[in-house]
Amino acid sequence: MPSHRSAPIRHLAAAVLVLGFPCAGASQESSADYTEPYQQRALDIYRTLIGMRTAAGEDQVPAAAAYLADVFREGGFPSEDVHVLPLTTEEGEEVASLVVRYRGDGSSGAKPILLTAHLDVVDALPEDWERSPFALVEEDGYFFGRGTSDDKFGVAQLTATFLRFKDEGFVPTRDLVLAFSGDEESGMETAQALVGAHRALTDAEFALNADAGGGTLGPDGSPLTYLVQTSEKTYATFELTVTNPGGHSSMPRSDNAIYELAGVLKRLESYRFPVQVNDATRAYFEASAPIVGGRVGEAMARLATDPTDEDAAGVLWHEPAEVGMTRTTCIATMLRGGHAENALPQSATATVNCRIFPGVSVEEVRSVIQEVAANPSLKIRTLGHPVESPTSPVRQDVLNAVAAGVARIRPGTPLIPYQAPYGTDGIHYRRAGIPTYGVMGLFMKDADRFEHGLNERVPVRGFYDALEFWPVVLRRLAGRASTS
Numbered sequence: 001m002p003s004h005r006s007a008p009i010r011h012l013a014a015a016v017l018v019l020g021f022p023c024a025g026a027s028q029e030s031s032a033d034y035t036e037p038y039q040q041r042a043l044d045i046y047r048t049l050i051g052m053r054t055a056a057g058e059d060q061v062p063a064a065a066a067y068l069a070d071v072f073r074e075g076g077f078p079s080e081d082v083h084v085l086p087l088t089t090e091e092g093e094e095v096a097s098l099v100v101r102y103r104g105d106g107s108s109g110a111k112p113i114l115l116t117a118h119l120d121v122v123d124a125l126p127e128d129w130e131r132s133p134f135a136l137v138e139e140d141g142y143f144f145g146r147g148t149s150d151d152k153f154g155v156a157q158l159t160a161t162f163l164r165f166k167d168e169g170f171v172p173t174r175d176l177v178l179a180f181s182g183d184e185e186s187g188m189e190t191a192q193a194l195v196g197a198h199r200a201l202t203d204a205e206f207a208l209n210a211d212a213g214g215g216t217l218g219p220d221g222s223p224l225t226y227l228v229q230t231s232e233k234t235y236a237t238f239e240l241t242v243t244n245p246g247g248h249s250s251m252p253r254s255d256n257a258i259y260e261l262a263g264v265l266k267r268l269e270s271y272r273f274p275v276q277v278n279d280a281t282r283a284y285f286e287a288s289a290p291i292v293g294g295r296v297g298e299a300m301a302r303l304a305t306d307p308t309d310e311d312a313a314g315v316l317w318h319e320p321a322e323v324g325m326t327r328t329t330c331i332a333t334m335l336r337g338g339h340a341e342n343a344l345p346q347s348a349t350a351t352v353n354c355r356i357f358p359g360v361s362v363e364e365v366r367s368v369i370q371e372v373a374a375n376p377s378l379k380i381r382t383l384g385h386p387v388e389s390p391t392s393p394v395r396q397d398v399l400n401a402v403a404a405g406v407a408r409i410r411p412g413t414p415l416i417p418y419q420a421p422y423g424t425d426g427i428h429y430r431r432a433g434i435p436t437y438g439v440m441g442l443f444m445k446d447a448d449r450f451e452h453g454l455n456e457r458v459p460v461r462g463f464y465d466a467l468e469f470w471p472v473v474l475r476r477l478a479g480r481a482s483t484s
């Protein structure tokens with residue numbers, strides 16, 4: 001369901017393009033260059049996971065969870081700390097999540113850290129792909145395959161990091177708990193169960209989500225920014241319906257469902273929800289302004305200091321990659337109406353998809369739409385079960401640890417907290433009172449982002465870099481001073 005990361009940072013890459021960096025081909029990395037046993041084991045796990053078609057309707061998620069449970073037990077984790085948690089979804093599908101506890105010595109006195117990712121993928125049709133989506137293919141310095149980025153990357157990285165820590169005899173000062181959900185791309189029911197029915201297994205001071213955040217490379221392959229996702233907008237979809245008695249089209253009535261709905265949509269088109277700024281978007285605009293530069297950069301800087309600056313908000317209104325950072329947005333996405341070419345329409349319905357600023361309720365947005373529509377006969381129906389989630393406070397200990405991890409692989413990259421215009425399992429963890437930070441260890445170019453799409457890929461270097469990123473981050477947060 002959610003799409004990931006890249007939208008708000010398109011500008012940064014564009015800015016670099018404008019500045020005219022050479023588009024030199026980066027030197028091609030090959031997995032054959034990475035010969036350490038922990039690197040090879042990580043690649044094996046990644047390859048096995050990509051080979052499983054864990055899309056909705058394919059019934060492969062329980063097998064993926066069982067496979068990883070075996071990997072952890074063979075890697076030295078006691079059975080009582082490895083939990084496969086089956087779940088039957090509302091749609092009747094058998095899925096599963098996996099929880100693995102890495103026991104610490106408790107010396108920090110702190111609650112555990114939750115580390116999250118998801119086992120499922122958006123489906124891919126093999127006939128549409130140039131290479132098989134369900135086999136890891138290495139070519140031209142990239143790993144191709146469904147889930148190479150979203151999110152078997154995160155699963156393989158966290159799994160490999162736990163196994164490596166175990167081999168090294170690392171004893172954290174607090175428990176580290178892995179939680180891999182099984183239906184993030186569809187219902188997110190496993191995430192809800194992880195922090196609901198299974199809360200005793202997953203309770204934590206905060207969570208690091210390996211399914212969001214991460215670094216962006218410019219067209220020349222040099223690092224631009226690293227985003228830490230601290231909040232997500234709420235996803236809600238409404239159906240707006242106007243009904244009418246209808247009749248014969250040779251005898252038109254003065255009221256008409258299609259015309260009325262058109263009027264409603266035109267009013268909605270010109271309505272702008274109020275501009276809002278929170279810690280995450282302020283930090284994002286402050287840090288992005290000098291990099292983006294120009295008129296858009298100036299508007300970002302002004303909005304960061306004064307959310308009431310209507311001129312600045314007006315500039316960003318015309319920027320698709322930025323407007324969602326400034327306010328709640330609602331947009332018409334689908335339309336249907338009428339039943340025969342020679343009949344007056346008895347109903348007309350528009351689908352309106354909203355991305356709601358954290359702190360604003362779904363009900364509030366629905367009543368704004370009703371008011372803006374200015375049509376008392378309009379019926380509004382909320383689709384599904386939208387989930388509202390709070391923002392997570394910007395935590396300096398987390399930012400410092402992530403900064404150390406980033407410095408290890410891409411020194412000098414600025415860290416930017418940000419709010420995602422999409423949703424991940426993180427909304428459920430935040431809603432359950434576990435502050436959640438999206439900190440995927442992957443750097444890539446915007447031009448290489450094909451999550452949910454065809455020919456999903458990640459750079460080979462990005463995979464091996466992330467293996468060095470996670471241990472630094474986790475040792476900072478859960479290691480003794482001497483080991484961090």
Ligand SMILES: [Zn+2]
Pocket residue numbers: 004118150151184211424
């Ligand atoms: Zn994902």
